Amino acid sequence: MDQIWAHRPGLLGWLTTTDHKRIGLMYLFATLAFFAAGGVEALLIRTQLAVPNGHTVSPGTYDQLLTMHGVTMIFLFVIPLTTGAFGNYLVPLMIGARDMAFPRLNALSFWLFLASGIFIYTGLALGTAPNAGWFDYVPLALKQYDPGPNIDFFALGLILNGASSTAAAVNFIATIFKLRAPGMSMNRMPLFCFAVLAVAFALLFALPPLTIDCVFLELQRQLGFHFFDVAHGGDPLLWQYLFWIFGHPEVYIIVLPAFGIATSIIPTFAKRRMVAFPLVAMAELLVAFIGFGVFAHHMFSTGLATVTLIFFAAASMFVVIPSTIQIYAWLLTVTSGRPEFKAPLMFIGGFIVFFVLGGLSGIMFAAIPFDQALTDTYFVVAHFHFVIFGAAVFPLLGGLYYWFPKVTGRMYHEGWAKASFWLTFAGTSLTFFPMHIAGLLGMTRRVYTYEPGLGWDTYNLLETIGAFVLAAGLLVIAANLLVSRLNGATAGADPFFGGTLEWTVPSPPPAYNFAVIPTVTSPYPNWDRPEAERGGLVLEEGHETPASTVRDARLEEILDMPSESPWPIVLALLVAVAFVMLLASHGVVAGLFFGLAALTLGAWHLQEPES
Amino acid sequence: MSEVVLPRERIRPSGWWGMALFVATEATLFGTIFGTYFYLRLNTVYWPPPGIAAPRPLWPLVLVAALVSTSPVLWAARRAALRGRVGRARAGLLLALAVQTGYLAFHLLLFAQDLDRFRPEDSAYGSIYFTMLGAHDAHVAAGILLELWLLLRLLRGLTRYRLVAFQVTSLYWNFVNVLALLVVVVQLAGAR
Amino acid sequence: MPAPGREPTKLALGLVAVALPALAGCGGNQNVVHPASGPEHSIAQLWWVMLIGSAVGFGSVVLLLYLGWARRNRPGLPGKGGDRAETRLVLLLGVAVPIVVLVTLFVYADVFVMRSTAAPGRGTTAFTIQVIGHQWFWEVRYPGTSAVTANEIHIPTHTRVNLVGTTADVIHSIWIPELNRKVDLIPGRTNRILLEADRPGHYRGQCSEFCGLQHAHMAVEVIAEPRARFREWLANMARPATAPRTQLEQLGRQVFLSEACSGCHSIRGTPARGEIGPDLTHLASRETLAALTLPNDPVDLRRWITDPQHSKPGAKMPGLPLAGEQVGALVAYLESLR
Numbered sequence A: 001m002d003q004i005w006a007h008r009p010g011l012l013g014w015l016t017t018t019d020h021k022r023i024g025l026m027y028l029f030a031t032l033a034f035f036a037a038g039g040v041e042a043l044l045i046r047t048q049l050a051v052p053n054g055h056t057v058s059p060g061t062y063d064q065l066l067t068m069h070g071v072t073m074i075f076l077f078v079i080p081l082t083t084g085a086f087g088n089y090l091v092p093l094m095i096g097a098r099d100m101a102f103p104r105l106n107a108l109s110f111w112l113f114l115a116s117g118i119f120i121y122t123g124l125a126l127g128t129a130p131n132a133g134w135f136d137y138v139p140l141a142l143k144q145y146d147p148g149p150n151i152d153f154f155a156l157g158l159i160l161n162g163a164s165s166t167a168a169a170v171n172f173i174a175t176i177f178k179l180r181a182p183g184m185s186m187n188r189m190p191l192f193c194f195a196v197l198a199v200a201f202a203l204l205f206a207l208p209p210l211t212i213d214c215v216f217l218e219l220q221r222q223l224g225f226h227f228f229d230v231a232h233g234g235d236p237l238l239w240q241y242l243f244w245i246f247g248h249p250e251v252y253i254i255v256l257p258a259f260g261i262a263t264s265i266i267p268t269f270a271k272r273r274m275v276a277f278p279l280v281a282m283a284e285l286l287v288a289f290i291g292f293g294v295f296a297h298h299m300f301s302t303g304l305a306t307v308t309l310i311f312f313a314a315a316s317m318f319v320v321i322p323s324t325i326q327i328y329a330w331l332l333t334v335t336s337g338r339p340e341f342k343a344p345l346m347f348i349g350g351f352i353v354f355f356v357l358g359g360l361s362g363i364m365f366a367a368i369p370f371d372q373a374l375t376d377t378y379f380v381v382a383h384f385h386f387v388i389f390g391a392a393v394f395p396l397l398g399g400l401y402y403w404f405p406k407v408t409g410r411m412y413h414e415g416w417a418k419a420s421f422w423l424t425f426a427g428t429s430l431t432f433f434p435m436h437i438a439g440l441l442g443m444t445r446r447v448y449t450y451e452p453g454l455g456w457d458t459y460n461l462l463e464t465i466g467a468f469v470l471a472a473g474l475l476v477i478a479a480n481l482l483v484s485r486l487n488g489a490t491a492g493a494d495p496f497f498g499g500t501l502e503w504t505v506p507s508p509p510p511a512y513n514f515a516v517i518p519t520v521t522s523p524y525p526n527w528d529r530p531e532a533e534r535g536g537l538v539l540e541e542g543h544e545t546p547a548s549t550v551r552d553a554r555l556e557e558i559l560d561m562p563s564e565s566p567w568p569i570v571l572a573l574l575v576a577v578a579f580v581m582l583l584a585s586h587g588v589v590a591g592l593f594f595g596l597a598a599l600t601l602g603a604w605h606l607q608e609p610e611s
Numbered sequence B: 001m002s003e004v005v006l007p008r009e010r011i012r013p014s015g016w017w018g019m020a021l022f023v024a025t026e027a028t029l030f031g032t033i034f035g036t037y038f039y040l041r042l043n044t045v046y047w048p049p050p051g052i053a054a055p056r057p058l059w060p061l062v063l064v065a066a067l068v069s070t071s072p073v074l075w076a077a078r079r080a081a082l083r084g085r086v087g088r089a090r091a092g093l094l095l096a097l098a099v100q101t102g103y104l105a106f107h108l109l110l111f112a113q114d115l116d117r118f119r120p121e122d123s124a125y126g127s128i129y130f131t132m133l134g135a136h137d138a139h140v141a142a143g144i145l146l147e148l149w150l151l152l153r154l155l156r157g158l159t160r161y162r163l164v165a166f167q168v169t170s171l172y173w174n175f176v177n178v179l180a181l182l183v184v185v186v187q188l189a190g191a192r
Numbered sequence C: 001m002p003a004p005g006r007e008p009t010k011l012a013l014g015l016v017a018v019a020l021p022a023l024a025g026c027g028g029n030q031n032v033v034h035p036a037s038g039p040e041h042s043i044a045q046l047w048w049v050m051l052i053g054s055a056v057g058f059g060s061v062v063l064l065l066y067l068g069w070a071r072r073n074r075p076g077l078p079g080k081g082g083d084r085a086e087t088r089l090v091l092l093l094g095v096a097v098p099i100v101v102l103v104t105l106f107v108y109a110d111v112f113v114m115r116s117t118a119a120p121g122r123g124t125t126a127f128t129i130q131v132i133g134h135q136w137f138w139e140v141r142y143p144g145t146s147a148v149t150a151n152e153i154h155i156p157t158h159t160r161v162n163l164v165g166t167t168a169d170v171i172h173s174i175w176i177p178e179l180n181r182k183v184d185l186i187p188g189r190t191n192r193i194l195l196e197a198d199r200p201g202h203y204r205g206q207c208s209e210f211c212g213l214q215h216a217h218m219a220v221e222v223i224a225e226p227r228a229r230f231r232e233w234l235a236n237m238a239r240p241a242t243a244p245r246t247q248l249e250q251l252g253r254q255v256f257l258s259e260a261c262s263g264c265h266s267i268r269g270t271p272a273r274g275e276i277g278p279d280l281t282h283l284a285s286r287e288t289l290a291a292l293t294l295p296n297d298p299v300d301l302r303r304w305i306t307d308p309q310h311s312k313p314g315a316k317m318p319g320l321p322l323a324g325e326q327v328g329a330l331v332a333y334l335e336s337l338r
């Protein structure tokens, strides 16, 4: 068994791997690197804004830093970290599969993602990074007002990034639909997988509008088409509609996996199953769905018709319900259990506090007149950092601690972990809470500097101090994990007595995950049937995993899984080169590389599982 | 070679799911393009702008009819393949391929003719018109490549994997054909 | 170890304590909760109501977290079976209560408050002011008169004014926090809001849609004054520029017309008819330069003309190679344009 699933040794093994765990780890390291980059950009922003009329960076540099910060954190950090790293590593383990449904596509997702990140950062290295803000409104982003290649890095980079996410989404859905262990019907699936499923569907339908928007933008910038300029029958609001049709589902894409992590950590440490399990599962799917109907709340001040405003305001209030359900389900699970406040649960506590703070300011924005006053101020910046940093990143940090023993086989240091929690908690509050006040005092966002005497100085200074405290907290986390990786105590398979299947396999899990494919009879198989190992399936003859029916997970067939393959990385490389050629306006050369990519795809599919 | 284990009816292999989901996201992509078409149209007084004649229906309709006719051909070919009759499957595939390639060539010709009448750089109408048609042609081209690959593989006989590939390819083509219908409707009716 | 719920309350309370005095009035004149008009009063009231509601909601969550912490060591493992009581509580707190709260808020905010912040109905306003956004200054016109000015909007108090916003280039957004909501200035569109002030004063505002390099220095000031003063001001604005009186001013005018200045700026009553930069006909009557970037005094005007890129990097006005006495003359001339 070990032999069949053995990895090729060395670097080549990593470059050609199709093991979901290795791909998940590569995602993890890449996204953390981008997190550090985006964090440094944030610290530069905060240093510039620490005092009025600051001189740390020039206005042009500030605009690039600001845009790169937003783009990095959203497209290169949170989404690929939650789906790519956490989703990839955990979903197959949680559903009792040996890999993702399309292992090679999985590798392709990663390499395309990495290519898109490097592509966008090349812009920064050349001093021509995107600079029109992360939502890149036209006409500011048109050639006329932004003649350099800055925006081309943005548009093409995001198309590439979108391709990667689309591939990942297809993969997750197929995996969750087809590869669940026998007996794991939909109602027994871990809530984390529900969250990932909801995210994958949201990605599938949210990304095309963004892709098309970017394609239109490139056609207009490079070939002189007219989509966004009034003089030739276009409309600048078209960009905004398409962007936010993507952009709002996007924010739930960001936060849903975090919900999933919360619903994994809470039962373990509260030592009881989730309260209202089916309600929470439904809420997770529902929030992704309703999230598609609220996008115009980002455009309340553009002068839309009153009916439009009211419709989207009502929808924005409606979308709150699934979140309140989940909040109270988590809280009641904690209160009615016997919670053990270890570091992961503390991060979830912080998450709940911050999510409620950010969620409440979100509701305020659904009150149209208030939004029309406070939109594009630091009040918005406060809202979304509480829901993003507080609600999406905090569970990720908790999750890093929670699954660290599973991935490495070693325990983190609990004392330092608690310290890091308090540091990040204090840092986050101090950084983002005063932004509400600055916003109410009229501080608009995306200003590279401000005048003294407007009452903003103190709050900005506090925010800057907070940002550095926060950075210190994150460094403590990084150091804790790094040191524990080297000489932490041995963890064993199940240090926290978690309920889901990943805790039934050794830490770190072997390449094939499950020596024996488990048969599942409960949502918390490790609690209810610790002997779940006694599945009927051994599958020792090849690179195989079982497939089952979509709803009830009855065993259908045994699938032969492809092992490592060089094609994904080659394909990603060719596509990346083609995009560079598009950037340089060498359409023909780009076409050539796309042709080569098609040939690669042909070659990729020559390897048939049976042979 | 004839001892192929056929996927049981009703079972959807992962590959099928993969393509179905891909088709779903592609459908959203085209939905966005159609949406943009009508959004721009509502924002403009003259659509098409003065000096540009509305597209003539004859050839686009004939072409799309030919393209859609490949759906039953592919279906029949796949049935033949399921029954292990490789020769017939190949023949069907070849027929479909011929029609589709003809369609693409002819359609590109029309595209070029349109470009002589008006250009995407002239107006929003031209921009969305050519983007929409171009995007669809690209999908036709991708489908042709897919089929070409399948045909080459079928030359070496049938396997279970190739059967799934067949299923996946015809799913994709059904989607492209439905899209072709929609594109033609938007192209013609949108300019009334 | 304290509860992971107590700390934030303390923190939040502390911050609110710090914040309230600031919010209640002092600290700049760009303060949302320091309203000076009917619409802004209703917005500020909406905010305070929502703040109180939020405090209650937030409190409920912190309380539950605290309960969880306080009872963490209670004896006996909780039952693994039924959780019907909890599920009912989730339905109550997570569905029923929010629905009531949200419907109330919706009706209050999106129906009633909305009315007072909506664009003014036709015929309900005394007159119209037109604001045109430029990278990075505001052009202000008073239709029906020939008055054109920049970055300074004068209005009479207690008068409903129809503010019409458009843009000359990219999207901007005009916002005077103490007077009303904001509205975007979008190519191809005309958006309107009501402008009204209860008391005389200077109300600062800032461009609120990112518009490029100097978005930060695109501020605007509304000056509300008694009606008689306003009428006087407007009559003056509508007049062409005064003729130069001293020789230095005369020279300044010459320099202005012969150098590139007149290609970008208008001074009504002279051949200068440029349309790229702000109208300078009554420059000296304005309080600031370059959209509130510099105070309008001879020293700063000189600084601006010799090197605009220093005070406002990226501004669409180049530093021109002028001799020292030319600049001196220009300053003298421009300072005479009251």
Ligand code: HEA
Pocket (backbone or CB within 6 Å): A135, A251, A252, A254, A255, A297, A298, A300, A316, A317, A319, A320, A323, A324, A327, A328, A355, A356, A357, A358, A359, A360, A362, A363, A365, A366, A367, A371, A374, A375, A376, A380, A383, A384, A387, A388, A391, A392, C057, C058, C061, C097, C098, C101, C102
């Ligand atoms: C993770 C990301 C995330 C999440 C989860 C949310 C959640 C919500 N957001 Fe937010 N939002 C963003 C990310 C996110 N947002 C970003 C990035 C922007 C700005 C983009 C930009 O401009 O750059 C933005 C901007 C934004 C705007 C536009 C502001 C503007 O620019 O003018 C609006 C307007 O309606 C809004 C609303 C909401 C609402 C109603 C929720 C709701 O889903 C919140 C629901 C949660 C709760 C309500 C908490 C639970 C509360 C309780 C349990 C207490 C009891 C409550 C009651 C009794 C009601 N958001």
Ligand code: HEA
Pocket (backbone or CB within 6 Å): A032, A035, A036, A037, A038, A039, A040, A042, A043, A045, A046, A066, A067, A069, A070, A071, A073, A074, A077, A078, A132, A133, A134, A135, A381, A385, A388, A389, A393, A431, A445, A446, A447, A448, A463, A467, A470, A471, A474, A475, A477, A478, A481
């Ligand atoms: C996921 C999203 C995300 C995250 C995490 C953050 C994190 C932070 N952001 Fe934000 N931000 C955005 C998304 C995000 N941001 C977006 C979308 C915008 C809008 C952009 C626009 O307007 O276009 C924005 C805008 C924005 C502004 C407004 C700028 C302006 O309008 O002019 C500011 C200002 O203070 C700011 C600050 C910060 C700070 C201090 C952090 C800090 O929390 C950062 C702290 C992180 C670090 C210091 C990195 C340290 C990490 C490591 C060392 C590795 C650690 C390793 C392990 C943990 C293992 N951000």
Ligand code: CUA
Pocket (backbone or CB within 6 Å): C133, C134, C136, C171, C172, C173, C207, C208, C209, C210, C211, C212, C215, C216, C218
């Ligand atoms: Cu003008 Cu921002």
Ligand SMILES: [Cu+2]
Pocket (backbone or CB within 6 Å): A247, A248, A251, A294, A295, A297, A298
């Ligand atoms: Cu939103």
